[in-house]
Amino acid sequence: MLDIKYVRDNPERVKEFSAQKGCEVDVDGLLVADAERREVAGKLDSLRTERNKIADKVKQIKGKPAPELIKKGKQLKDEIAVLETELNEIDGVFIKLLKQVPNIPHEDVPVGFSEDENVVAEVVGKPPKFDFAPKNHYELASSRGWLDKERAAKVAGARFAYIKGDMVKLQMAIVQFVIDTLTSRAKIAEIIKRFKLKNISDKPFVPVLPPLMIKTEMYDAMDRLEPREDRYKIEDAELWLQGSAEHVLGSMYAGEILEEKELPVRMLGYASSFRQEAGTYGKDMEGIIRMHQFDKLEMEGFSVGENSFGEHLLFVAVQKFLLEELKLPYRVLQKCTYDIGKPNARGVDMEVWLPAQGKYRETHTADYMTDYQSRRLKTRVKRTDGKVELVHTNDATAFALGRIMVAIIENYQTKDEKVVVPEVLRAYMGGVEEV
RNA sequence: GGAAGGGUGACCGAGUGGUUGAUGGUACCGGUCUUGAAAACCGGCGUAGCUAAAACUACCGCGAGUUCGAAUCUCGCCCCUUCCGCCA
Numbered sequence: 001m002l003d004i005k006y007v008r009d010n011p012e013r014v015k016e017f018s019a020q021k022g023c024e025v026d027v028d029g030l031l032v033a034d035a036e037r038r039e040v041a042g043k044l045d046s047l048r049t050e051r052n053k054i055a056d057k058v059k060q061i062k063g064k065p066a067p068e069l070i071k072k073g074k075q076l077k078d079e080i081a082v083l084e085t086e087l088n089e090i091d092g093v094f095i096k097l098l099k100q101v102p103n104i105p106h107e108d109v110p111v112g113f114s115e116d117e118n119v120v121a122e123v124v125g126k127p128p129k130f131d132f133a134p135k136n137h138y139e140l141a142s143s144r145g146w147l148d149k150e151r152a153a154k155v156a157g158a159r160f161a162y163i164k165g166d167m168v169k170l171q172m173a174i175v176q177f178v179i180d181t182l183t184s185r186a187k188i189a190e191i192i193k194r195f196k197l198k199n200i201s202d203k204p205f206v207p208v209l210p211p212l213m214i215k216t217e218m219y220d221a222m223d224r225l226e227p228r229e230d231r232y233k234i235e236d237a238e239l240w241l242q243g244s245a246e247h248v249l250g251s252m253y254a255g256e257i258l259e260e261k262e263l264p265v266r267m268l269g270y271a272s273s274f275r276q277e278a279g280t281y282g283k284d285m286e287g288i289i290r291m292h293q294f295d296k297l298e299m300e301g302f303s304v305g306e307n308s309f310g311e312h313l314l315f316v317a318v319q320k321f322l323l324e325e326l327k328l329p330y331r332v333l334q335k336c337t338y339d340i341g342k343p344n345a346r347g348v349d350m351e352v353w354l355p356a357q358g359k360y361r362e363t364h365t366a367d368y369m370t371d372y373q374s375r376r377l378k379t380r381v382k383r384t385d386g387k388v389e390l391v392h393t394n395d396a397t398a399f400a401l402g403r404i405m406v407a408i409i410e411n412y413q414t415k416d417e418k419v420v421v422p423e424v425l426r427a428y429m430g431g432v433e434e435v
Numbered sequence: 436g437g438a439a440g441g442g443u444g445a446c447c448g449a450g451u452g453g454u455u456g457a458u459g460g461u462a463c464c465g466g467u468c469u470u471g472a473a474a475a476c477c478g479g480c481g482u483a484g485c486u487a488a489a490a491c492u493a494c495c496g497c498g499a500g501u502u503c504g505a506a507u508c509u510c511g512c513c514c515c516u517u518c519c520g521c522c523a
Contacts (some may be wrong), residue, residue, distance in 0.1 A: 011458075038484090038485070041484070044486085045485075046492090048491085048492060049490095050490070051504080054489095054504085056504085059454085059503090061452090071503085072503080076503085077502085077503075132501070165449030215513095255484085257445070259445075382445075385464095388481090
């Protein structure tokens with residue numbers, strides 16, 4: 001949620017970037033509701049002052065009741081009740097409208113009105129050349145006995161899979177590799193140096209296994225509940241299956257005031273994520289590119305405001321580093337206003353080359369949220385000077401395991417349907433060079 | 436799932452209807468003392484709304500109710516602890 005003060009002071013700018021982000025926002029209606037809300041709240045405050053004074057007088061008169069004061073007090077109570085109801089209603093409208101306002105785009109976000117206007121910022125590595133026709137991951141993995149979608153369909157339905165054998169070992173190897181990398185101060189320092197980042201702490205990430213379910217209230221505060229059709233609701237409970245570890249990690253410190261010395265908080269979550277994939281009917285049906293359930297390593301961070309952009313850049317650098325360690329060809333997209341998402345101030349995607357499709361496909365995303373999420377979560381920091389501020393949040397994919405294995409299988413395949421294990425993973429797979 | 440107890444400020448912990456926004460302690464910040472530090476002593480120290488500011492208002496897990504007046508009483512919900520049951 002955005003600060004209402006910003007909307008009050010910059011209504012035209014809010015209208016402008018809301019349109020650029022494709023968000024429908026009733027700024028004028030919001031400002032009217034805001035004014036009404038403040039007016040009623042002011043009246044309510046005066047009535048409460050009066051009530052408190054009367055209560056005070058009654059208290060001071062010892063023993064004897066004061067009928068006229070009691071009567072006045074009762075009358076005030078009724079008036080207050082009426083105004084409270086009124087304020088609740090206005091507040092409901094106000095919050096609903098304010099929630100529609102998206103985050104302010106960071107200054108370097110390109111303005112665009114469709115995902116085609118995302119900007120390719122960088123292309124790293126070269127697509128591999130094959131002296132045979134490369135297979136797609138699904139053909140290859142199925143013939144090797146690594147994937148069984150038919151039985152998964154029988155048991156759970158479409159967009160589920162049994163992943164088996166060496167592919168499971170590969171996933172575990174990637175997970176261990178990433179955990180080892182991101183929990184090492186030396187590695188973080190190396191990443192900072194390689195990507196020439198300035199004034200960034202080399203604090204390592206803390207690995208986290210989070211809950212996979214999240215309360216409605218928290219999901220909404222994260223601004224990730226909508227569109228609900230894409231979420232899985234747990235029947236008979238105010239709970240949902242999380243769609244990303246971001247949802248359960250980002251809400252972890254809700255309502256708390258952190259000490260500045262605890263920041264930055266950097267977490268590496270490992271969790272299964274669940275998505276209904278509403279509106280993607282028929283898309284990516286082959287293989288495991290788009291599933292209802294997939295495992296993901298996700299970075300989540302909390303920092304003070306002036307460091308949050310640096311944290312965002314670090315998260316992006318980590319993404320690049322990990323892809324480069326796996327020697328996968330990829331490109332970096334700087335997303336335009338339309339595509340970054342409502343709570344984002346900035347967004348970057350990584351796309352990895354998939355030889356069988358002959359194109360780059362999205363595997364990573366990095367979200368720079370500033371204080372948009374923390375405002376509703378009420379996650380704050382007490383600065384060393386004693387001031388309390390909202391923290392800034394960042395999240396970014398380390399690896400979506402399904403998609404990254406698709407990329408490895410396709411890019412590292414051999415003519416005889418084997419897959420060369422990326423060098424950095426071999427130590428985690430008993431030293432084998434090929435599976 | 437059943438039973439009992441409990442949720443108060445960064446932390447511990449008083450407080451059972453009226454100068455309690457909340458005793459006290461710890462931590463933290465400033466000062467005195469000291470060569471320096473520690474100790475001791477003095478002072479400061481919740482969040483948010485509306486404000487130029489003061490005043491005022493709200494907040495003692497969340498929500499509703501009783502009352503002139505609620506951290507304190509009633510009801511519902513959430514969470515935690517312990518015991519029992521079940522279980523990877």
